[in-house]
Amino acid sequence: MIPQLEEALAVPPYSLEPGARELLLIGGLGELTQMHYERCLPYRRIIDGYWKGRTGFNRLDDIPYLPVSIFKTQLMQSVANSEVKLTLTSSGTTSQAVSRVPLDAESSSIQQRALASSLRHVLGCERLPMLVIDTEEVFKNPKLMSARGAGVLGLMRYGRSHSFALSPTLEPDIETIKRFLHQLEGRPFFMFGFTFLVWTSFYEKLRDKGLDLSAGVLIHSGGWKKMAERAVGNAEFRAALEEAFGVKRIHNFYGMVEQIGSIFLEGPDGLLYPPNFADVIIRDPRSLEPLPNGSTGLVQLLSLLPHSYPGHSILTEDLGVVESESDGVDGWAGKGIRIEGRLPRSELRGCSDVIGMAA
Amino acid sequence: MTLVERVERLAGMAEEPFSSAMTDLVGEMSNAILADPETKVVPQYVALAYWMRAAAVKRLAKDFLASIPDDEVLAPRGVALHLPPTNVDTIFVYSWALSALAGNANLVRLPATLSPQAQSLLRVVSDTLAEAGQAERHLFCTYEYGGEIEREICRRVDLRIIWGGDAKVESVSQIPIRPDGLTIGFPDRQSMTLISAQAYDSADDGACDDLATRLFNDAYWFDQMGCSSPRLLVWLGDDRECRDDLYVRLEQVIRQKNYSADPAVGMAKLGLANDFLAEAVATSAQRYSNELQVAEVEEPQAALLRTTGGGFFGDVHVESLDEVRNFVGRKVQTITHFGFGRNELVKLARSIAGVGGYRIVPVGEALQFETTWDGVPLLSHMTRRIVVRA
Numbered sequence: 242m243i244p245q246l247e248e249a250l251a252v253p254p255y256s257l258e259p260g261a262r263e264l265l266l267i268g269g270l271g272e273l274t275q276m277h278y279e280r281c282l283p284y285r286r287i288i289d290g291y292w293k294g295r296t297g298f299n300r301l302d303d304i305p306y307l308p309v310s311i312f313k314t315q316l317m318q319s320v321a322n323s324e325v326k327l328t329l330t331s332s333g334t335t336s337q338a339v340s341r342v343p344l345d346a347e348s349s350s351i352q353q354r355a356l357a358s359s360l361r362h363v364l365g366c367e368r369l370p371m372l373v374i375d376t377e378e379v380f381k382n383p384k385l386m387s388a389r390g391a392g393v394l395g396l397m398r399y400g401r402s403h404s405f406a407l408s409p410t411l412e413p414d415i416e417t418i419k420r421f422l423h424q425l426e427g428r429p430f431f432m433f434g435f436t437f438l439v440w441t442s443f444y445e446k447l448r449d450k451g452l453d454l455s456a457g458v459l460i461h462s463g464g465w466k467k468m469a470e471r472a473v474g475n476a477e478f479r480a481a482l483e484e485a486f487g488v489k490r491i492h493n494f495y496g497m498v499e500q501i502g503s504i505f506l507e508g509p510d511g512l513l514y515p516p517n518f519a520d521v522i523i524r525d526p527r528s529l530e531p532l533p534n535g536s537t538g539l540v541q542l543l544s545l546l547p548h549s550y551p552g553h554s555i556l557t558e559d560l561g562v563v564e565s566e567s568d569g570v571d572g573w574a575g576k577g578i579r580i581e582g583r584l585p586r587s588e589l590r591g592c593s594d595v596i597g598m599a600a
Numbered sequence: 601m602t603l604v605e606r607v608e609r610l611a612g613m614a615e616e617p618f619s620s621a622m623t624d625l626v627g628e629m630s631n632a633i634l635a636d637p638e639t640k641v642v643p644q645y646v647a648l649a650y651w652m653r654a655a656a657v658k659r660l661a662k663d664f665l666a667s668i669p670d671d672e673v674l675a676p677r678g679v680a681l682h683l684p685p686t687n688v689d690t691i692f693v694y695s696w697a698l699s700a701l702a703g704n705a706n707l708v709r710l711p712a713t714l715s716p717q718a719q720s721l722l723r724v725v726s727d728t729l730a731e732a733g734q735a736e737r738h739l740f741c742t743y744e745y746g747g748e749i750e751r752e753i754c755r756r757v758d759l760r761i762i763w764g765g766d767a768k769v770e771s772v773s774q775i776p777i778r779p780d781g782l783t784i785g786f787p788d789r790q791s792m793t794l795i796s797a798q799a800y801d802s803a804d805d806g807a808c809d810d811l812a813t814r815l816f817n818d819a820y821w822f823d824q825m826g827c828s829s830p831r832l833l834v835w836l837g838d839d840r841e842c843r844d845d846l847y848v849r850l851e852q853v854i855r856q857k858n859y860s861a862d863p864a865v866g867m868a869k870l871g872l873a874n875d876f877l878a879e880a881v882a883t884s885a886q887r888y889s890n891e892l893q894v895a896e897v898e899e900p901q902a903a904l905l906r907t908t909g910g911g912f913f914g915d916v917h918v919e920s921l922d923e924v925r926n927f928v929g930r931k932v933q934t935i936t937h938f939g940f941g942r943n944e945l946v947k948l949a950r951s952i953a954g955v956g957g958y959r960i961v962p963v964g965e966a967l968q969f970e971t972t973w974d975g976v977p978l979l980s981h982m983t984r985r986i987v988v989r990a
Binding site for chain 2: 283284286287289290291307308310311314315317526527528529539556558584585586587588589
């Protein structure tokens with residue numbers, strides 16, 4: 242593990258103020274760029290061919306980035322095949338191609354350690370009883386063992402005495418929920434689910450059942466696209482859950498498999514905060530030049546975690562804006578970000594139109 | 601009346617090729633396109649109108665008729681069905697106009713949704729036909745592929761012209777037309793540009809800017825997604841300065857013409873450039889802007905196969921024209937050129953004759969419609985002959 246990451250993990254997870262974070266990241270990301278340059282041939286070709294071979298930098302926004310699509314089209318791997326412990330995959334909803342992220346033993350433990358450190362910030366040091374707002378089928382049924390199953394399984398590690406709030410048909414299992422709450426006798430607990438499921442299968446079906454979840458911390462993720470169709474934004478989501486169940490501690494998070502373990506957690510102001518070992522640069526979608534805080538653009542994700550594949554600097558197709566940047570309010574330092582959805586897709590069509598599309 | 605019934609009625613409506621009524625009508629349509637406020641501002645439509653102007657049509661007729669032997673009388677084929685591509689929204693008029701001049705009754709199947717621009721062209725075409733009392737003989741419509749309607753239409757058709765790629769040609773061809781009918785398919789094609797570095801180096805500023813403008817027109821009309829749009833630039837001679845100079849000028853033309861690509865297309869181009877580098881198809885890549893991405897390639901065949909459109913160019917150099925043969929495959933259609941003489945070009949044509957290539961024309965003429973397309977002399981195929989001996 243590179244020393245800069247050790248340093249970032251040694252202090253409270255969202256505590257590094259912008260100046261110190263930038264210094265740490267410039268050093269660490271430079272080191273990772275050099276390391277992957279030496280170990281990953283396709284990456285070296287890209288650095289040589291697109292970035293003039295540069296691997297040393299003075300500024301964060303000089304650090305080379307890969308377009309996120311490359312994890313779908315190429316196998317980007319910086320360790321020998323025999324070292325790969327598992328290859329994570331995720332399928333985007335709009336594309337059949339799947340991202341592939343190879344992890345060796347070290348990277349796998351790095352990402353777990355980093356994720357644990359981030360989650361401790363909102364869950365505390367002790368593992369809490371956990372109510373999974375999903376069905377147990379999600380990882381028992383191989384057909385469902387997709388990004389959702391992997392996500393649930395990944396988060397379950399940070400809770401104990403798990404109960405599943407939904408039936409295989411995604412209906413609320415009210416008996417299980419009541420039994421779970423009864424056993425707790427008011428002690429704190431942890432809930433996790435995908436945003437859309439939390440809303441449609443949990444909140445909408447249970448809002449008038451008088452459940453008291455005020456001792457719980459809810460962590461949810463999965464994007465707002467489907468929620469936007471229902472005209473539910475983050476503020477509405479928080480207000481509704483508090484009113485129905487008394488749950489106040491709600492944290493959305495943003496992350497992607499291409500930077501597994503690096504999660505931006507929602508602070509009390511509703512903004513998403515990158516952990517100490519990560520950051521974002523917002524870039525103009527046309528010029529790809531960095532934009533000042535307050536402007537919406539493409540989100541470039543920086544993270545010190547990826548050691549087994551060159552995913553430490555990725556230009557995503559998500560749009561976002563840095564709303565604030567501070568030395569720390571209530572333990573949340575750095576950039577406060579809002580994600581505003583994806584770059585609208587647009588594909589140019591050739592003469593060779595497929596009949597189905599040509600209709 | 602149903603569409604099938606209307607197609608049925610087309611059967612008796614073919615007329616003598618190149619009737620003066622039809623040549624006049626095509627000329628009138630040209631005037632109408634140039635007079636209409638919506639169509640006259642679209643460069644592709646102006647080029648179309650220019651091609652259809654009365655004088656050009658008369659010359660076309662004269663040249664073609666001169667090629668017919670004395671003991672053959674020209675006749676129309678009958679009912680022609682045109683299946684234009686969805687992206688190049690002038691092909692439906694070119695294809696129709698040639699067939700109409702050949703005397704055929706025509707059915708043009710359009711995509712269900714047309715761009716507002718294409719709608720304006722269609723409006724001018726329909727109005728001109730209606731005014732000339734020709735609306736019954738030339739139907740512009742849409743119907744679903746793969747259904748009973750398509751079968752019913754096809755069995756009444758003497759000539760079917762399929763524009764739009766391998767998959768479309770293959771699937772449409774499975775539906776039978778009249779037993780004595782003829783189907784012409786225009787499948788996937790790719791195109792490239794050939795530039796002599798020496799000629800470029802000795803050209804003055806004006807000539808270089810002119811080349812950049814013509815390259816822009818070839819590539820950026822139809823968002824570089826036409827079969828004839830160049831996607832690979834081949835330089836004879838290795839002169840990096842020339843190459844960069846041309847791309848800088850092209851970038852200026854892109855700004856002047858206000859061409860803009862969607863940021864998602866820009867991202868797709870960045871993605872493809874990175875893919876080419878990762879796969880060692882390219883050795884270097886440069887993003888001039890959201891609208892212009894260039895990848896210096898080592899494997900031109902691979903670069904020809906993949907594109908995003910919207911301003912993505914592979915760039916390669918050769919030491920001799922003989923090398924071009926190595927990456928001209930069956931799918932290569934147009935080679936536009938700058939800085940070569942006729943003898944060199946004929947030599948090039950001979951050297952690639954066995955492998956591919958259908959047109960070798962100056963830069964700026966890539967999208968110019970030709971009556972010989974993909975090697976098929978269209979008017980000959982759109983007509984038939986009656987042999988007459990006394």
